[in-house]
Amino acid sequence: MAARKKRSLSLFLDKFDDIVPDGMRELVAETDAEIWKEVDCTECANCCKKMTPTYLKSDIDRISTHLGITRREFRDRWLRKEAESGDWINVSLPCQFLEDNKCSIYDVRPKDCADFPHHTKKSFDQYNETFKNNLEYCPATLMLIDRLRIIVEEGYEWPM
Numbered sequence: 001m002a003a004r005k006k007r008s009l010s011l012f013l014d015k016f017d018d019i020v021p022d023g024m025r026e027l028v029a030e031t032d033a034e035i036w037k038e039v040d041c042t043e044c045a046n047c048c049k050k051m052t053p054t055y056l057k058s059d060i061d062r063i064s065t066h067l068g069i070t071r072r073e074f075r076d077r078w079l080r081k082e083a084e085s086g087d088w089i090n091v092s093l094p095c096q097f098l099e100d101n102k103c104s105i106y107d108v109r110p111k112d113c114a115d116f117p118h119h120t121k122k123s124f125d126q127y128n129e130t131f132k133n134n135l136e137y138c139p140a141t142l143m144l145i146d147r148l149r150i151i152v153e154e155g156y157e158w159p160m
């Protein structure tokens with residue numbers, strides 16, 4: 001992605017720190033539904049290659065049971081605890097469960113993976129920082145924010 005485009009989309013997202021146009025939640029949901037008709041995650045898998053999920057205790061329980069190993073074996077083999085947040089994350093990238101560009105534990109994957117890229121998880125202004133970070137790697141987020149920018153900038157006058 002061109003750095004200039006990423007910068008301009010980040011600036012657009014910054015505006016939501018201060019003000020959110022009426023109807024934004026509905027617009028995001030509508031636009032999100034549209035972009036998923038065009039994005040195929042199985043052709044991409046960038047999030048599995050470039051980012052680590054965070055593992056909840058329930059994720060670790062479920063996946064280690066699925067793999068037939070103990071929770072400790074699972075953590076010792078693949079995870080580390082992030083110092084700042086205390087979250088369990090992958091030691092290395094791409095994710096150890098990515099095989100032939102597909103998730104080999106898809107049915108029991110971490111909740112964070114199942115929910116990614118979190119487009120409609122929270123109200124838009126609460127999640128714009130996350131979107132800024134994900135613009136770099138997630139084509140779906142890039143498409144969503146690009147479309148929103150066009151729609152919002154055409155129909156909404158930002159206060160100066």
Ligand code: SF4
Binds near residue numbers: 103
């Ligand atoms: S667990 Fe599966 S979906 Fe999650 S990052 Fe790893 S390969 Fe991707």
Ligand code: SF4
Binds near residue numbers: 039042046138139
């Ligand atoms: S980076 Fe985005 S588009 Fe690519 S696989 Fe992950 S969620 Fe799907």
